[in-house]
Amino acid sequence: MSKMERPDGADDRYPTAVTVDDFRSNIAAVRARIDEAARRAGRHPHDITLLPVSKTVPTERVRVAIESGMRLLGENKVQEAVRKHGETTDLDVSWSIIGHLQTNKARDVAAFAAEFQALDRLRVAEALDRRLQAAGRSLDVFVQVNTSAEDSKFGMPPEELPTFLEALPSYQSLRVRGLMTLAILTPDDQRVRECFSLLRTLRDQAREDAPDLIGSGELSMGMSGDYEIAVEEGATCVRVGQAIFGARALPDSYYWPEA
Numbered sequence: 001m002s003k004m005e006r007p008d009g010a011d012d013r014y015p016t017a018v019t020v021d022d023f024r025s026n027i028a029a030v031r032a033r034i035d036e037a038a039r040r041a042g043r044h045p046h047d048i049t050l051l052p053v054s055k056t057v058p059t060e061r062v063r064v065a066i067e068s069g070m071r072l073l074g075e076n077k078v079q080e081a082v083r084k085h086g087e088t089t090d091l092d093v094s095w096s097i098i099g100h101l102q103t104n105k106a107r108d109v110a111a112f113a114a115e116f117q118a119l120d121r122l123r124v125a126e127a128l129d130r131r132l133q134a135a136g137r138s139l140d141v142f143v144q145v146n147t148s149a150e151d152s153k154f155g156m157p158p159e160e161l162p163t164f165l166e167a168l169p170s171y172q173s174l175r176v177r178g179l180m181t182l183a184i185l186t187p188d189d190q191r192v193r194e195c196f197s198l199l200r201t202l203r204d205q206a207r208e209d210a211p212d213l214i215g216s217g218e219l220s221m222g223m224s225g226d227y228e229i230a231v232e233e234g235a236t237c238v239r240v241g242q243a244i245f246g247a248r249a250l251p252d253s254y255y256w257p258e259a
């Protein structure tokens with residue numbers, strides 16, 4: 001066990017945010033590091049959105065976070081997102097589903113989500129499109145690619161991306177915004193960086209081969225432990241949970257089960 005870990009598995013680097021001021025100062029600190037990473041890479045800080053990820057955080061604290069100014073929140077599990085959406089309908093907030101989706105949950109996502117970042121199978125695209133058509137809605141989507149070649153990560157293999165993108169225009173209620181990935185979980189920054197640069201290369205290739213299929217070509221990549229590297233490699237959206245809300249006790253393997 002490293003010094004950073006507590007016996008319950010939570011990470012000491014990330015104290016729990018409770019008050020509006022806690023949230024404002026955590027957001028400001030993360031934002032400052034994003035901006036610095038952007039400048040290091042010769043990018044404009046304004047080109048990078050920060051998506052706060054509220055998974056496992058109880059609704060009481062989520063409401064404080066919304067009060068502090070957050071307007072879009074990321075959730076990994078559909079059921080948890082549905083519940084929190086229902087508990088915050090009096091507030092001005094939208095929801096981004098960033099985790100793997102089973103086709104039987106497509107109806108829930110179609111009903112309330114503002115975006116879906118983990119599209120990796122045509123069956124899911126089809127199920128979402130059908131529900132969205134019925135509801136008269138459309139949905140922004142990111143195609144998830146497995147850039148780490150780890151079995152435990154969701155997302156399609158890079159070589160399948162071009163064919164997948166070609167199939168998506170048939171699902172007219174889906175608006176492709178770009179690509180999403182999770183880097184390999186390792187303290188080796190170089191290997192993390194390679195995942196992010198692979199996603200950028202795939203995006204650049206798609207833009208060259210079939211620019212109409214990749215939307216604005218956004219890159220959603222980077223989490224609490226690696227968002228600065230992601231920004232240096234071209235991220236346009238970083239998904240940050242623990243560095244804003246506080247450490248999670250649940251291990252990452254709960255979200256990315258071993259194969």
Ligand SMILES: *Cc1c(COP(=O)(O)O)cnc(C)c1O
Binds near residue numbers: 055098241242243
């Ligand atoms: C939880 C999660 C994040 C954020 O991870 P943190 O370590 O809390 O920053 C990002 N992306 C996905 C898909 C997640 O499930």
